[in-house]
Amino acid sequence: MKKLLLPLTFMLFFGLVVSSCSSEDDVLQKENNELPSITRKSNAKAHEVGMRLLESFGMTKTRSLSVSDYPDYYGGSYINEDGKLIVFLKGDVENAKATLIKLIGDKDVTYIKGNYSYTELNNALTKITLFIESNKDSQTAKNIKYYYLNDFENNVVVELNKANEMGIKEFKTEVMNFPGIVFKQCTKEFKNHSLSPGSTIGTPNGVASMGYRATRFNAKGFVTAGHAYDTGDPAYYNNTLIGNCDNSILSGSVDAAFISVTSFTTVPNNGDLTGEEYYIWAGDNVTKLGQTISQSEGYITSTNANINAEGISYTDMGEATYLSAPGDSGGPVYLTSSKKVVGIHKGSAAFTSIFVKVDNIASKLNAHFY
16 A cells, blocks of 8 residues: 655644654645545534434433443444434334434434344354453464454454354354354454654654543543553653653553653643544544554444454454554544544554544543543
8 A cells, every 4th residue: 555654743732643844834634545535424413313312321421331221122323324323223113213213303313123232242242252362272262353343234243264164163153153143254464553663652662653632640641552662661752752651551442551741841732632432333434643644534334343363352442444554553533523532543454444442541541531
């Protein structure tokens, strides 16, 4: 894939990662790539309807939802190409539809029949993860490469290294035989977009991209990729020490590190970012910023992507169509319309990109946008 490396201004904001340059007036430009960025129609209204839907299930500003909070008739939802919220309903569709129309109406939303509940699908993903973690030396576990919630089709996709009759049979016998699983041959080679020369944030092993400004236990700094730093590592900008990695997590649902900034001359800010967004939908338009491909837009293709790579199981990641390249790790991914951060870039798999969700960063790393 061809990429054009552009000089950017010396601004250390949120994840707008920058390289050396001489003027603060330079403007970010999109990179030229062989594959186009894919976006969809504005979906801000559908996102608002989706938030009302979650509130009807019990979500509040101080209480998030667990998988068990969703009603049995709810099969998940996504935003389609026309900017409408599509809601899957299991069982008695008309009765469930009437219930939801009373709660959130029928404007900017379409209700359709689904075969499986949202809880069933997510429990299936959890069961696969537990099998992999408990059977690391098993050939069946090693054969599982990538598995995710297919929000658009109301099912779970499991991609196997060998998706032949024997591989599928072993999975069904040893892991689970759930009719909501679709098996595919894995063609993805997952790559952490790790460190490349000439980036903004220096590590002991190379460079990475800054994510967003954050606080952690009263310390101020920023979030970046966990695979870029070990806890205690120094962080550099332009070969100058600016702080240290207070904590780095590289497992489960988190690949993130918190860098506390101790330099008085380097003060990160969040530019145009407006806050955090914990709730996302497949179909949401997102933008990624990074030091290699400075800005790329796309849309979310899965809200629960899982990777079994190099002996580590990564869970509950987001998957999207924005373009990315080595050196972009740690850069922010945000909703294009509201500019609220939904996560940081982790890596790529074939023609999609993977990001770590901001709510998992907040809960596991204790690092919060400010």
